[in-house]
Amino acid sequence: MTVQSQLNSPFLYLLCGSIILFIALVSLFFLIRAYKAGKAMGLDTAKMKRAITASATFTLLPSVGILLGVIALSGSLGVPWPWLRLSVIGALHYETQVATAAAERVGLGGLSASSMTAQAFVTICLLMSLCIMWGMVFSSLFNKRYLRRLNQGSKKGGGVPGFGDKAMTAMFIGLICAYLGSYLGGFISGGGLFSFGGSWLPLAVVLAASLAMAGFLWLSEKKKLVWVESFSIAGSMLLAMACAVLLGKLQ
Amino acid sequence: MTDNTDLSFENRPETEPDRELFEAYNERTHLFGRIASVITLVLLLGAPFVIGAYLGVSPDLRAAASGFLAIGVIWLVSCVAEWLVYTPMLGAGGGYLAFITGNLINMKIPCAVNARDIVGVKAGTPENEIVSTLSIATSSLVTILVLAVGVALLLPLQPLLQSPVLTPAFDNVVPALFGAMAYKYFRKNLDIAAIPLLVMTLLFVLVPKLTGSTSFMILPSGAIAIALAWLKHKKAGGEKL
Known part of the structure; x- marks a missing residue:
């Protein structure tokens, strides 16, 4: 039995599948609890259902992108482990980097199916878990205290009243700016300082998605098609990704 | 016209029973969140040892320790920064779930912010807590x-998903996501977005290597945006903004 066939064995599917099932049940439990609590607190069920629908449609396309991450890692780590990592705790942009770095630390010289050994594999798995678990550790240790302190701060008027919500929106704007800046920087200096030789495709995709979003918001706000808003992100992404397919041929 | 049946969360007067219900709900959320996080940690750290036992080997703990010292410390800092920044956005239930299920920047955070905007709730309110939890839980289940399904259909799907024609589409999922979100957020907050966008662009242009550390650059970018929002808020006189 080769190492690769061992990494794809039914036992590993069963083990990883069971952990994923546990997380799915936890998510379902939190979903039902929140819905019932919202209802008991008198929140509008139609709006809660809208939040659920919007989140489901929003998630579909990025999930397919994550599936590609599973496929990418499956060549060297088998299918079950990347399936577990990317379903549960990991993030697409972290896992590949950590797995590659971990492979180098165990002496493989990079993620490679041909040089993978059983011991290297389990050590990489352990390192991946050790490296990307700290959000969960901090969350379980300090979430309660941290959120309580934040709430007390806003109640005591530690800042200008009503700023908390705007701060969160600003933080999110900052997040978007960092990514857009990286695409612009990648295009301008990606192929050498001010060479304008980097890839322009991410910028074109950003533009296409923005235009599509403008269209969806116009339909929602001006034409009063409110239901469109729930699908606006997913729709914009789909159109922008379709543009990427068309424009990709020009690159 | 004033409508007493206005169902908007923000316009609904909060009553004492609501507050009590929410406090009780929140208290239990912390308990369940901690239990779920600890069990998940045990499962994820235990899995390599169980797999090792099945394969007849054990993890090389020395290599794992040296690997952690070399690369884990970077991710430790990143995870702590993410926890500090995103927990206030997500609230208790959403926070526990998001850190258990991962994919925060590229999925859970934009998803929760989008749901919050569509429903019309403000961060730090009980309504946000509920909507954020609904959003993150739904997103996790869908993923x-x-x-x-993808893993079950991996063999037939693989040629399609990895076809060169579709490669540009899947390589650009994140630009598509942030392009759509950018229009939605920038159109009403251009005064907050302009400077961090300019600063980030200059940094990435002048130091191209930073593109490999975009997730770290969110912190200074977010700090600039928050500072600008604070100035705008103060100038407008607090709530009047």
Whole structure:
């Protein structure tokens, strides 16, 4: 039995599948609890259902992108482990980097199916878990205290009243700016300082998605098609990704 | 016209029973969140040892320790920064779930912010807590389902998903996401977005290597945006903004 066939064995599917099932049940439990609590607190069920629908449609396309991450890692780590990592705790942009770095630390010289050994594999798995678990550790240790302190701060008027919500929106704007800046920087200096030789495709995709979003918001706000808003992100992404397919041929 | 049946969360007067219900709900959320996080940690750290036992080997603990010292410390800092920044956005239930299920920047955070905006709730309110939890839980379930179906159909799907024609589409999922979100957020907050966008662009242009550390650059970018929002808020006189 080769190492690769061992990494794809039914036992590993069963083990990883069971952990994923546990997380799915936890998510379902939190979903039902929140819905019932919202209802008991008198929140509008139609709006809660809208939040659920919007989140489901929003998630579909990025999930397919994550599936590609599973496929990418499956060549060297088998299918079950990347399936577990990317379903549960990991993030697409972290896992590949950590797995590659971990492979180098165990002496493989990079993620490679041909040089993978059983011991290297389990050590990489352990390192991946050790490296990307700290959000969960901090969350379980300090979430309660941290959120309580934040709430007390806003109640005591530690800042200008009503700023908390705007701060969160600003933080999110900052997040978007960092990514857009990286695409612009990648295009301008990606192929050498001010060479304008980097890839322009991410910028074109950003533009296409923005235009599509403008269209969806116009339909929602001006034409009063409110239901469109729930699908606006997913729709914009789909159109922008379709543009990427068309424009990709020009690159 | 003033409508007493206005169902908007923000316009609904909060009553004492609501507050009590919420406090009780929140208290239990912390308990369940901690239990779920600890069990998940045990499962994820235990899995390599169980797999090792099945394969007849054990993890090389020395290599794992040296690897952690070399690369884990970077991720430790990143995870702590993410926890500090995103927990206030997500609230208790959403926070526990998001850190258990991962994919924060590229999925859970934009998803929760989008749901919050569509429903019309403000961060730090009980309504946000509920909507954020609904959003993150739904997103996690959909991802788990898509990946499960994808893994089950991996052989027939692989040629399609990895076809060169579709490669540019899947390589650009994140630009598509942030392009759509950018229009939605920038159109009403251009005064907050302009400077961090300019600063980030200059940094990435002048130091191209930073593109490999975009997730770290969110912190200074967010700090600039928050500082600008604070100035705008103060100038407008607090709530009047």
